[in-house]
Structure formats: structure tokens, C-alpha cells
Amino acid sequence: MKALLIGEYRQGKLLDTTYELKAFADRLGADSVMLLVGSDAELPKCDSKVYLADAAKYGEYNPDLHKQLVLQAVEKENPDCIVFVHSSYGWDLAPRVAVALKAGQVSEIVALNEGAYEVNACNAKLRRTVTPKSGRCVLTIQAGAFSPTGEPQGAPQLERLDLSGTASAIEFVGYEAAEQKGVDLSKAEIIVSAGRGVGKKDNVPVIAALASALGGELGASRPVVDAGWVDHSHQVGTTGQTVSPKLYVACGISGAIQHLAGMKKADFIVAINKDKDAPIGEIADVLVVADVMQFVPAFTAKCAR
């Protein structure tokens, strides 16, 4: 079995998740080659063949051109599967490659299961085992699901890839920096976060009161920020801040993977949720099964005493 791995560059840097592709291929027992649209200045440490296309010429984001580059590598290598990280780059590019090859795609693989792929459904409350029905398939893996073992090492055998033209219907203008962080949660020892389960904006001060009674900071999950209940500077997760406090209290947060990725390194995690099956329970040290708006005020009163 042979896997073509599609690595990722962002703002001139090779992303660490690139090594998770190799870890996944190893778990599959597949030989792997890699394709990167990047630069010589940032090459992955590995012993396999790496097709390198110049990001200065093809852009860090240009799915039309990147698709053509991937297809060129597919032609040269005839891989059984083409693997991406399920990221803003991967989920954007993978289906384009899949259509061009008329290959089935399995998205956001979290585990392998006897030759089939396991993916989440319904906010991780269910799991599906998916099998490709096409000879060749396109796969995207969940970031963090397949961790590399040991430090990457080696020097790749480079082969350059080029296209005859760079005409494209999409023009990449540039990056916009993350919003200025009003609150630096990365240094907080205690974070108390509000999730959708708090019910309404008027209830957020109840969560903030617990944060302040514990001497911590207020955090929030994405839906609460999107709804305008809490400012973006408090958002914890993939598109917010990544935190590692000594204590993390998740109030009414169901535990979407994007949120978990931002806080699972906390030393001690308490979740308060009325749903005993909420995915947050999987990583919480303590899951309090209760209505947030009943439990939190009572607990705050206890802390204040």
C-alpha cells in the first residue's frame, strides 16, 4: 500500500501536523511519499521522497493550482490513498482532488478499525466506520488523532514539481492577523468557561462570578462567542486560544473537538453539564451532572465562604 501525504505550510513555516500524516501512514502500514507546496528553507525531517513545489510561485493557498500539483504527484506515484490533515487547508483541497480522481473521500478520521476508518458523527456522540468503495481513496485525518512517536529525523529526497501555467479562478490576497487578545488566557492558572448550556447572555455573569470567586479568568466556547455573549478574546479552542491552566471548569460546554483541542492540556478538568453523555465527559476528571444555572451559583457561594 502506498500513501501520498499532503503536507502544509503557513506563513513560510512547515506545520507540525505534517508529521501526523506520516504517523497515520505508519499506522496503516503504508509506504509514504509527500507533496509540499513550500520552500527549501523549511523541509520536513524524514527519509522518504518529497515532491516540492514552490509556494512563492503557487501560493500557500491556491486550491486550483495545488490540486493540479497533487494530481501530478498522483500520476507519478500511483498511490492507493492521498492523505490530508482535516484542517482549513485539507478540507478545502481534499474534495477537489477526490472529484478529479473520482475517488471516495473519508473525512476527519479519528481511528483505524480493521482496515476501515472511524469517524465521528453528531458532535462525537456517535462513531461511524466508513469503507471506501473506490479503488483509490482520499482521506483526511483529525488533527491530534495520530501522534508521531519520537522526534522526526532524516533528510528527504527532493523532487521538484512545476505546472506549465499559474492561471487560476482564485486569487489569494493575504493573511489577516488574529484579533488582538484582550485577555491572555495562556498564562491563567484557573479558567472558568461558559458554553451554550448557560442558556442566554444574561446568565454569563453567573459564570464570570465563579471565575472571579476562584481568582481565575473567564473563558468561552465558540457558540457563545459567535452569539455575541462573550468577546472573542475569551474564546478557547482551535480558532481561539490554547490554554493549559491548573484548573479548567467547563460550564455547559458539550465538548466539540475544536474546543477540546484548546483545553485538554489543563491539569485538572471539571465539567458541569446536564447531559451525562456529553463528549466533554470523556476528558473531564470530574463531570458534575447538573443544570449549570443551579449548580454554579451554589458552588460560587461555597467558594466565597
Place this chain on the structure above:
Amino acid sequence: MKILVCIKQVPDMESRFRPNGDKTWYDESDLAFRMNEYDEYAVEQAVQLKEQLGGEPEITVLSIGPERTVEAIKKALAMGGDRAVHIRDDRYYQKDPWQIASMIASYAKGESFDLIFTGMQSQDRGSAQVGVIVAELLGLSCATTLVGFSYDGGTVTVKRELEGGIKGVAKLKLPALVTCQLGLNTPRYPTLPNIMKAKKKEIAALTPAELSGEAELTATAAIYPPAKKGGGLVLEGEIGAQVDRLMGILKEKTAVLR
């Protein structure tokens, strides 16, 4: 300008889920269905664009699913869609993203839409494939995961949400397809007069047999609850007792409470 918005009706994600009889999907009984959250942003963006262009564009809403799907379609019409197409398919859940996208593309091919909006993924299946596949099948320019959208003279400028809060800005020429991320805008609540008006709007019914009959490229072998890793302590019961126990545990296990 002709705009298409593709929406899906999904269960409320706060629900409890259990596999169906043949373990290929979840059991739909006892579930409350609503419009896929990502798609609400897609509908809203289409309606905002129509408003920006003085009401000129015509917005068609498309959805695939059983009879109940009409409720989500009606909501999209009440938000500002002009007409709808309902592809009635009781076995929609057995189709993979390739088959769903092929049906949509097969309908859209003859309609020459200038702009198609979809959610970036569905909340239940979450493959993030259908929109992009439709774009590829129709030869449209495409960008995913929008948290910013603007339109000016045939060019769409998008802001894509990337990891770590960074955004990527890109320009696309029409015809184009964009997939919408949460937070792109503030989806409106349909007003009562608009709900009444929506009742008179056309909902054309199509069957899968009238559209592309592509074979599946992936199949669901099984669906099941995730294995519980256990580990964590679960505190149930009366609030006062829970408060006391949690306080005791925090004092014992963490250094932050004294």
C-alpha cells in the same frame, strides 16, 4: 443574478443519539429536527446580498431529505428565499457526500446559478465535502470556511477562517460557490409576516430518479456510540451534595484551592 442556497435539516445536537435498526445511521424517532446551523449563515448571507443588490437576485433554496425537510425549507423561505426545490429522498442518509453532491449538481447544471452558498459542513455527518464537490462538478471557483463575505461587480472577496484565529483573504470571480462557517453573520429570525408570505412561495418537488444516479464511493459499515474511556468521576444527585463533593475533590487534587 441567480443564487442557490443548499441546506440540510439535522437533529438538535443536544439530543441523545442511538443507532437505527440496521446500524447504518441514527434512529430518528424522538429527535427534534432543525436547519443545520452552518446553513443558517448561508441563507442569511444570500439574503444580505440580495438586499445589497436592491432585491434583484433570485434566491432558490434546495434541500434533500424526507417529508419533514419541508420545515427547514419553509424557514429559509421565511428568512428571504424566493423559491425552493425539495429533492424528496427518504433514503438520503444512505447516500455518501459524492452522491448527494452529484444530485445537487445534476439539478443545478441546467439552472446556471451565478453564486451558490452552502454550510461548510453538516452537524450530523460533518464531512465538509458536499459544497466543494458541487463546485468541482459544475466548474465553479470555490472557497470554504467563510467568516467574511463581500461582493462587488462580479468579484467575491472572502475571509477564510484558519487555525489559531488567523484569516486568509481571497478573491473569486463568479460563478462561484462558497461554504459558510459559524459566525459569518447574524442569521435573522423570520418575522410573522414573512412566515405568512413564505407559505405562498413555490416549493418544487423532485425525486432522486429525476437526477444523477451515481453509485456510492464510500459506505457506512456501522454506526455505534463511542467506547467510554471512563476515568473521570461522575457526580450525580442533589446539588448541595455535589457542591460539597466537588469542593472536597478540588482541595485534595489541585493546588489552586486552599
